[in-house]
Amino acid sequence: NAGVTQTPKFQVLKTGQSMTLQCAQDMNHEYMSWYRQDPGMGLRLIHYSVGAGITDQGEVPNGYNVSRSTTEDFPLRLLSAAPSQTSVYFCASSYGKGYEQYFGPGTRLTVT
Amino acid sequence: QQQVKQSPQSLIVQKGGISIINCAYENTAFDYFPWYQQFPGKGPALLIAIRPDVSEKKEGRFTISFNKSAKQFSLHIMDSQPGDSATYFCAASRGSLYNFNKFYFGSGTKLNVKP
Numbered sequence A: 001n002a003g004v005t006q007t008p009k010f011q012v013l014k015t016g017q018s019m020t021l022q023c024a025q026d027m028n029h030e031y032m033s034w035y036r037q038d039p040g041m042g043l044r045l046i047h048y049s050v051g052a053g054i055t056d057q058g059e060v061p062n063g064y065n066v067s068r069s070t071t072e073d074f075p076l077r078l079l080s081a082a083p084s085q086t087s088v089y090f091c092a093s094s095y096g097k098g099y100e101q102y103f104g105p106g107t108r109l110t111v112t
Numbered sequence B: 001q002q003q004v005k006q007s008p009q010s011l012i013v014q015k016g017g018i019s020i021i022n023c024a025y026e027n028t029a030f031d032y033f034p035w036y037q038q039f040p041g042k043g044p045a046l047l048i049a050i051r052p053d054v055s056e057k058k059e060g061r062f063t064i065s066f067n068k069s070a071k072q073f074s075l076h077i078m079d080s081q082p083g084d085s086a087t088y089f090c091a092a093s094r095g096s097l098y099n100f101n102k103f104y105f106g107s108g109t110k111l112n113v114k115p
Helices: none
Strands: A004-007 A010-013 A019-025 A031-038 A042-051 A054-057 A064-066 A076-078 A087-094 A107-111 B004-007 B010-014 B019-025 B033-038 B045-050 B056-059 B062-067 B072-077 B086-095 B101-105 B109-114
Touching: A004 A087, A010 A019, A019 A031, A019 A087, A042 A064, A042 B086, A042 B101, B004 B086, B010 B019, B019 B086, B019 B109, B033 B062, B045 B056, B045 B062, B045 B072, B072 B086
Parallel strands: A010 A107, B010 B109
Antiparallel strands: A004 A019, A019 A076, A031 A042, A031 A087, A042 A054, A064 A076, A087 A107, B004 B019, B019 B072, B033 B045, B033 B086, B056 B062, B062 B072, B086 B101, B086 B109
């Protein structure tokens, strides 16, 4: 099992550009989430999904879009990148009610 | 406004000593309190977790103490080792739409265990 994988590991964008962060899991988990990690802020939930076709917003959803067409994949789209979106992004998956989350290795994004 | 407050921000402990990290919360709807360990360049990994119906949970050298009336919980690492050097996050979760548990994380504590 690869667990939760994320690509790319690093990305630099210019303000206004769009991009998609990829996340995949091979554990057949129903629940998947996206978090951003900023210094002194911990992790904050951006969006989450409880199954294919079902998504909802977290604490900090503005500027991000998600969709989930398969159990395995949960991409995060930045519509028009802003410097405030410079962060490390983590994808996580979990089974059941989502108590134990398995995190991916993260994507470090810099927006200039 | 951060829903879970964590302290200290950083901690230096000698090998063999006890590391203590504290967290506090306000929302009484929280019903699950995990601690995550994160090494540089890696994602967080679940270390230990507790529910509010018990006051203490121990797994090996790691113990969570939970004080429901004070709305506080803490992580104790006994016999701290250099390999424990990492960033530790507390978190709290509650149920939400679709029966999904939304997690709220503390700001993290960077632990350095000196050999």
